[in-house]
Structures are given as C-alpha cells and as structure tokens.
Amino acid sequence: MKSLKLISSAIAMLICFVTMAQERTITGIVSDETKLPIPGANIINQTSKAAAVTNFDGQYSIQAKTGDMLIFQYIGYKTQRQKVQNSNTINIQLFSASQTLSEVVVVGYGTSNSEYEDRSYARAERRKEKKEISKALQGKVAGVQVQNNVGYVAAPSSSPTVVIRGNASLSPKNEPLYIIDGVPAKANQMAKINPNDIKDLKVLKDAAATSIYGNKALNGVIVISTKNEIYKNLSEKELDKKLNIITPIPAEPTQEDYDSFVENAFESPKTAPLSTFSIDVDNASYTNIRRFLNNGQQVPKDAVRVEEMVNFFKYTYPQPKDENPFSINTEVSDSPWNSNNKILKIGLQGKNIPTNDLPASNLVFLIDVSGSMSEMNKLPLLKQSFKILVNELRPKDKVAIVVYAGAAGMALPPTSGDEKKTIIDALDKLQSGGSTAGGAGIELAYKIAAENFIKDGNNRVILATDGDFNVGSASNADMEKLIEEKRKTGVFLTCLGYGMGNYKDSKMEILADKGNGNYAYIDNIQEANRFLGKEFKGSMFAIAKDVKIQIEFNPKQVQAYRLIGYENRKLRPEDFKNDAIDAGELGSNHTVTALYEIIPAGIKSDYLAEQPDDLKYTKTEASTNNYSNELATIKFRYKKPDGDKSIEMVQVIANKSVALEKSSDDMKFSAAVAWFGLKLRDSKLIKDKSSEEIVKLAKKGNSNDSEGYKAEFIRLVETSKQYN
Template identity: 55%
Template sequence: MQKYFSLLLLACFTALTVNAQTREIKGIVQEAGSHKPLAGVTIQVKAGKPSVQSDAAGGFRLQIPTGPVVLQLRYSGYQTQEVVIKPNAGKVLILLQPLTLADSTARVFKLEEKKRVRAAQSVQAKAARGLVEYETNADMAMSYAAPMPQGVYKDYNTEDYSPINENDFHTATDQPLSTFSIDVDRAAYSNIRRFLNNGQMPPADAVRVEEMINYFDYQYKAPGSADPVAIYTDMAICPWNTAHQLVRIGLKGRTVTADKVPPSNLVFLIDVSGSMEDANKLPLVKQALKTLVQQLRPADKVAIAVYAGAAGLVLPATPGSEKTTILDALDQLQAGGSTAGGEGILLAYKTAAANFMKEGNNRVIIATDGDFNVGPSSDGELQRIIEKERDKGIFLSVLGFGMGNYKDNKLELLADKGNGNYAYIDNFEEARRTFVTEFGGTLFTIAKDVKLQIEFNPKYVQSYRLVGYENRLLQNEDFNNDKKDAGDMGAGHTVTALYEIVPSGAKTDAVSWVDPLKYQQRAVISNPANEVLTVKLRYKRPADSQSQLMTKVLPYQVQAITAAPIDFRMCAAVAEFGQLLRNSAHKGQASYEQVLSLAKDARGDDPEGYRAEFLQLVKKAALLQPGSQASRE
C-alpha cells in the first residue's frame, strides 16, 4: 500500500511540475505594412507541438514552455517567420511579410530541384537492384540530377491552359442565333490576381473574361416565380467602342438560407502527391477545407480520400457533428509520391455512391494542382470517368491550388464535365469566400444544364459578338437537346453575359462579310414591338431529366454607360480589363484609365472589398504596361 501511495504522490508532483513549466502566451498576427489581421495563420513552438491557428481577428492563445521560446508562424502567401518570445512576455504583436515574386520563384525552384533529385535517386536505386537497365536510363538520371543554372525559373513554369480563340462578330442576317452554356466558375479571376500580385502579367489563355465578370456579385432580384432562375436584360453604349452597343444578360438563382440547404454527403478528394508540398498547396488545402468543416451540420457527412502513388480512404463517411475527428484527419495529411489522379477520382465517386443521400446534396470536392501523371491522366480518359459518374446524381466541385506546374486545363475540364463548379484558391480569404460567405451556392445546385440561346433582330442588330464564353459555345441544335450537358447554378448564384453589337446601318470593318446567299428566301416579319433580341433559357431541376423553357425580350434603347446601373458599369469595366489583359483584337479604345474610371464610380455597396481590390489589380497591371497614365495614379 505504501508503494502505491508513493507512486500517487510522485504522479501528482510530476503533473504539478509540468504545469509549472508551461505558460499561456497571447498574440495578434497582422500583415506588415497594412496591419490587416491575418486569419488561419499556423503558430507553434519551433519543432514542438501542438499548433494553433489565428482567429478572424488575427488573435491566438498558445501554451508554451517557460523561459525563452521560439515561435514559428506559417501562412500561405507570406514568409515563414520565427519569433523569440521572452520569459516575461504576456502578449505579442507579430507582423508577417508577404511573399515577393523572388520568394515564390525560389520556392518553386527548390521544389522542382528536390523532385529532380528524387527521380534520379529512384532510377539509380532501381538500376542497382536490377529492376531497370541502368545504361538506358543513365542519361535520364543525369539530367534529373544535374543542377539547374541560376535564373531559369521560366523553364520550370509548366502551367497549362486551354487555348482561347476569341469570339468574332457574326451578322444577324446569316447567323441570328447564339447558343452557349452558362458558367458560374470564377477560377480565372483569382488566378489572374495571383499573377498580378506576384508582379507578372497572366498568360493570355489564362484570361477567361466571363469568369472575371462572374467573380463579382450583382444585385439582381431573386426569382419571383416558381422557376429557380430569373432573367434580366438591358443595354448601353459600349465603353471601348462608342459606335457599338453593349447588351447585358443577367441571371439570378433562387436564394436558399443555410438552414434550408439539404443535408450533404461530401467526399474530400485531396492530392497529396509530391507536387503538393509547397506552402500554397497542401497547407492551404487544409486551411480551406477546415473552413468548410466548421460550417457542417450534424446531418452532413464527410469522407476523405487521398491520392499520390495510389489512392486510399483516410476517413470513412463521418457526421458533421464530429468535427474534431474530421479536422484531425486533415491535419495528418502529408505530401509525397507521384499522382494517381484518375484512381483517386474513381475512389471518391465510389465512396460518395456508397453513402448516397436521395434527398440530399451528394458531391465530390477535389483539391489539387491538376498534375496527374500516373494512371488515367489524359483529358479523354478523365472526361469519360467524370461523364460516367455524374449520371448517378453526384456533383463535382474542383479547387485548384499552386503555381509553377498548375494544370488549369485539366481542372476546368473536370468541373465542366462533372456537373460542378471550379475555383482557384490563391489565399485564405478566397477559401473563406468559397466555403463560408457562399456556403449554399458552392454546395447546393438549384438548376442544372442551364443553356442560353439569343436570337438577334436584324432590324436593330447588324452584327454581334459574345464577350467571353469561348469554351462554353454550343451548336444551335444543342439548345433543345436534353442529352447535351451544360453549366449548373448554385443557390443565390448570379451569371452575367455581355454582347457587343453593331447597330444596323453602321459602317464597320469588324465583320468578316460573306457573299449573299443565292437560294435562301427570307420572310419579312412585322416587328412593331421594338425588340432587339429574345433570350431563351433552358434548365433542368437537379433531379429531372427534362428541361424547362423561359424567355425574355429586350426592347431597343440608347443610354450612355455612365447612366447605366452600377452593376452594369462594373461588369463593363471588368470586361474591358479582361480584353486589355488578353490584348484582344476587339479592345478598341480600351484603356486602364477608362477601366479605373468606370470601376471607381461603380463600387457601390462593397462589404467584402472585392471591387476595391479590383481597382488595385488594375493599377498593378498598368504598372506592368509602361506609359500607362493609370500606372502613375
């Protein structure tokens, strides 16, 4: 008995000693210069555990040992920082420095060099074991192991974008119909922001103008009928070519409050391959998905699948009430290996199907840089996988991360073919917007296969061109074909499309005219209604296979763009900016100065600061274009 009593006393003494050796430190993390609070910064004792993350105000609390301590802070887009905490410090202010272009270049350089050395070591190890003929791989091994010369970051940039062939003008007499699929994606805008914030102009094919326009919220009224979508139309003088008119077509999806969103069956499919180990990839993926986990309700379920050299299930379907279990599973993820993306997609859909909710929202959320290099990886193979699985009623959200080897073309394809949406997450704020501010719209689809077909009246329209949506064009006969896939709208989503039109009778060189048709006779239809165009929209409810038809007519009017509604002016400014970034053949008299003027007067109610941020991006782009007046403002 004496022995047990002594052991109990020893245990109590040990516990008291341990408690006496720790203390609580409080702090605030801000951005250096602006002193903007930084949420989601990881703070931990260097080489120690546990870690904490800063809250929305940048604040944190952490138990640390007594005596001097070194804290390490990590945050995507910012320099990793180490801070010495003195023994008597009770509260500290820590300022993080944003990464410069040189910092980002060095990180990509270091990552790629590690991959080269790994590949060389792998080849040499296999040769030593007789698994490969060393002579046939020696040159490859040497090329991987050879150090790269300094200053060749550009050679490392293997980012891929699908080519964009800009829409041209079409005559209303010969081609009166324009048909396309709607697009609620906004990945292009945040990707462009990443380039400009790093002091680079984006590649022309990275600039999808419709995704830039649709990045912003517009105050269209919610549907007042049984239809889940409302249509709005108006027109004004085109700012970059005042001899032309600009037509705006706006769609607004029905709003659903968070408590009315059906329960969700989610599968996180996370790329943990070696290409994801940089700070703006897997660490940011974890931060992004943690924000979504915090929004989950007890009725929701989450499973986590990963893929690297092979695919595996890290966490089976787990109720949203068990947030600690889900967050712990995310924390355990580490990057390493090659990328079996196709196998991972199959596993994710299989897991979603096994937990299918008939009246719920079934969705796979894939987070990756798109660098698939093992297993099914070609565009055709991935497309067939996605098309086969979407028919089961499982939707897809695609989250892109990273730089240097980012595969935008593959990720856009996955989202397009998988009845889903596509976002590029370049910082924690974009993650917050995707999974907190727009929780319902991101996860709950209200209308699928949404198509638009516009018929132009040659009485008022000589020719027209669709601004953007080059990757979303459909054949005219696809509009009434319910088997033809198209874009989907989430709860509360807005979609905006712009047409630049040349009024009838105007003299223009913009159109490639065709010879008059010899055998066609055109009926002359009386048109007293002053109609410029008719918008037709087809959509399916999420569980339906048959589409519904809606129509809207636009009467002719003339108004200056400065007299147009605020939202019209904003989307016109964004469209003009996109054409400048692309150096579009149709940019006319577009200028950064005019973009700034339009956007400044169209800020309106900007609670999240996205329109203010747009102004800063325009100024940064102007700085990269010497001689621009906007660069000196």
C-alpha cells in the same frame, strides 16, 4: 443551518466548476503593430487542439473553455499566447519577428576564447549600427568580404554575398559553406536566423575547413550553433519552413497548361440568328490572373477567360419572385471600348435558400497528396482551406476523405459534420509523396459517394489538386470520358486548383465542365475563406443544373453581335432543347452575368466581315412583322438538381438603351472587368486599351463592395500597366 450553508457552498462551487468546464465560442480580431487586420492568421487551442483561421477582416471564432491556452501565429510575426478567462472576446496584436543581432564574436581557426574577444570593440560597433548576421562577419576575420546585393531587384529572401577567400577562389562560385546546428544550409537561411538564438558562430578557412568538411569547404565555412540546437537534423525544406522562407517564384510559368481558344467574332443575325451557350459560374481564371499580377508575372493569354473574370464579382440582381430558381435581368448601354457599339448585359440571380433549409450533404474530399503537392501553396494551403469548409458543416452532413498519389486510398470513412475535430485531425495527418494516380482517386471517390448517396441531398465530390494527373487516366480525353460517365450517378463535382509552376488548368476546367460541377483556383487563404466560407452555399449547393441560354437578335435592330467570353461554353442551336446535353449549374444565391457586344443596324464598322452573296438554294429572309420595339428574345432552360427534364423560360428584351454614364453600377463594373480581360488577351476587337480608362470606369461602378474585392481589382489594373 450550518449544513444548509455547506450545501449552498457546495452547489456554488459545482456551478463554478461546470461553468469553467463548459466550452464556449471565443471571438476576436488579430491585427498587426499598425492595428491593421491580419487575414490568414492561425489560432490554435493548445488544450483541445481545435484550430481556426482569421478571415479577410482579421476576425476569428474558436471553441474554448475557461483556462484553455490560445496560440496566435502568423508567418513573420512573433507567436502570442493568451489564456481564456471570463471574456468571450480576445483581440490580439501581433508584432514583427524581425530582430537584429546584438553581439557576435568571430574567431578564425578553432573555438571561441575570451582572450581573443574584443568586447569593447563589439559594443562600440553596436552603438553605431544594428548589425545583421552577415554584416557582423565583416572585418572580424582576415579575408572575409561581405557585399550587399544591389543593382537589381532581389528575391524577398535574398541576402548579402559573403566571400571568405576573396575573388581568387578555387571554385567558380565564391560562396562559403554554411553549417547550422550541423546541417548544411544556404546563405538566405543563415540570414534569417534569429540572432537571439545563436550560441556560437565561427569562421573556418583553409585546412581548418577542408580537414573537417572536405572539398565543399574550399571557400571556407561559417559554422553557427544555436542555444538549444533547434535546427538540428532538419531537411532543407524543413529548415525553410522553420525560418519562414518562401521559395522565390520563377519569372515565368514553365510547365503550366492552358487550353488555347479563339475569341468569339461578330456574327450577323441574318446568317446566325441564334446564339446558344451554357452558363458559367466558375471564376478560377480571375484568381489565377490575380496570382500572376501579384507576383509581377506576364499573364498567359490562354489563362484569361473573360466570363470567369466577370463572374468573380457579385452584382445586385433582385431575388426571383416566382417558382423558378433564378431571376432574369437585362440592361443595354454604350460600349466603353467601341463608342458606336452597344453592350447587352444578362444577369441571373439564384434564389437565396437559408442554410438550415438546404438538404443534407454527402461530401467526399478527394485530395492529391502526390510529390508535386509538397510546396507551401499546395498541400499546406489545401489543409487550411478545407478546415474553413469543415467549420461550415452541420450535424446532418457527412464527410469522407480519399487521397491519391501512387495509389488511391480512404483516409477517413464517412464522418458526421459535428465531429469536426476528427475530420481536421485526418486532414492534419496528410503528407505528400509519390506519383499521381488521378484516375484511381476519382473512381474511389465516386464509389464512396454513391455508397453513401442521400436521396434529394447534396451529393458531391470535392477534388483538390494542382491538376498534374500523370499516372492512370492521363490524357484530357480519358479524363473527359471518365468524368462524363461518373456524372450519371447524380453526384456533383467541385474542383479546387492549387499551386503554380506545373499547374494544369486545362485538366481542371475539363473536369468541372463535364462533371456537373464548378471550379475555383485557390491562390491564398483569403480566397479559400471567400469560396469555401462566405460563399459556401453558392459553391456547394446547386439549385438548378444544365442551365442553357439561347438568344435571338432582331435583325431590324442588330447588324451584328458577339458573345464576350464563354468560348468553351458555346452550344449548337439544336443542343438547347436536347436534355442529354450537359450545361452549367447555379448555386444558392449565386449570380451569373453574360455580356454581348452589339453593332446596331445602320452603323458602319471595321469589325464586320464582308457579307456573303445571296444564296441560290437557301433564302434567309427577315420577318415581315415590325418588331421595332424589340432588341432580342431570350430563352432559358434548366433542370432541377435531381431532375431529368428541362423547364423553359422566355423573356423579350426591349430595344431601349441608356448612356453608359446613366447605366447601373453593375453595368459599369462588369464592363470594366470584361474590358480588362479583353486587354489581357490582346483582343483585336477593341480599339481603346487604356488602363486609365478601365480604372476610371471601374471606380464609377464600384459599389456594394463590403469585402473589398472590387477595390482590389482596381489596384490590379493599375499594377498591370508595367506588365502588359
């Protein structure tokens, strides 16, 4: 009996140990002191080194075992640690890291000595107000002046001006030299130091300063020593990163490239009976515009592609009910900006294929690690973005990583999707430096993708860069030729753009358009989570390729028409049936929306050009048939992802219009987004450019917005009033 009890106890202990050692999924929400969710917070398992990032709602999911220590981090907030116990849910509240200095003793010439410290004065001052480091210098040493920066909008990291010698300085700039743990620093870096970390602070003037630091110390020196020399031997960029300092954004983009284009004009169905174009599911233009507006910058006109703005948002079109991979949906209503005109909306809804039913993926991450990628919103953001994508991979998927700078190389051979830690470790090791051999990188990435090609699978190169290809195939023409050649391999292409200041939108768009691919601009971790996480299927799995649309308007009902946006996606009428002509791709559960503005027959319009004289040799006559109940006939052509021959679909659009007030929410909201895009482009074809009216229409159409993107758009329009 005793031995039986011992065996039972041993089994119980074994079960306990196994349970403790078993890895499980920990979920929760990270919020701030006001209980609002924090998107983009980092969660690290200190034991396994696994990492996760919170989504837009502050939610996270990470693998851990009982006893593991989870670390919760977010810029500007104190790091929190939490040990995993029995619960699978851990909610964490982060608190701001900003603190005030409790006490600083400043001594001119030499080291601190207790007989010179006036502690009673310091305590009295502390009771009056909490002091920052720079304010604590005021009045402590003769000749020190501290001035607040007022009278203008300062950068987020700006700090008060400190002058030691006074205005009669020997240098045209009166700023002193700052030394932090022996490292030369800037005023904004000094201002961000946590006062609790300071061991000693000194002010040196005149000979005491120049004898140690030379001519750089002509305006005096402020020397700060921390308790554990935590900033010792750091570079300027490393010091900025350590202190959570974000480099101020320039007022205007100076080296960003955008292809210029002329917006579509009104055309007569009598002289141009067919309108043909390729679908576009890219939405990089919208996120790029959002970046400009959020940074308080003027939006460059050529950065605005209206169709990409409209297609950023999801609309409630029904799923296809036949063998075709998408459904076709049309609606006609009044134009909100030209009251006499009509708007035709064409919506495609891609078939939603369950994740487990999607084919295996052969992915090659092609990552730019050149010197231009060093900023925080480039390679560091890129690494976090790709970790989101890695979390979506299945065991049957595989990933290789190719990097390029001065040359191209393979950072990770093809690796199974269930080896997430191996893939993430390879991402974490990436560092920036060197020039940009973009052509060599593309060659190597496609070579690896072809060598590991999965028949009937999802074979794709995912390029992440700021688009600054300045070595190798540099010109847009060279890149276009290269990528057109590579698409013949059956490998698709996704382009992810990062950064600002030298962002090359023109190259990114060419690569995506010509390479059987799509294109997104990642301006923050929330956008990465949307495109690479929540919309992973639509972004990475094509269900139809080379999708073309051709519409023939009935001249008895339509006096003139114009396609809104899609300027660089227009095709010639004869390209519609030519299967050699490339067109856009549609992903699983993706939607595509296109808008036409129509001038009805019999309406007098200021936007119509003079009609040409009757032709002598060529007669264009309307059909004798009476199609009074038809507005237009629309045709679609598409290929299966692995097919070479296109399939055609045809649908007639009835001559039936509803008032804008009675139109669908999708019609109202898509029209509002297009209206805002036309306003940003300063379109000459819209009369009303009122931001208030755009907001009013968008609010009426704001439904099915669980992620909050439509509400964010409304705030952007309201914000843009002062910039446009």
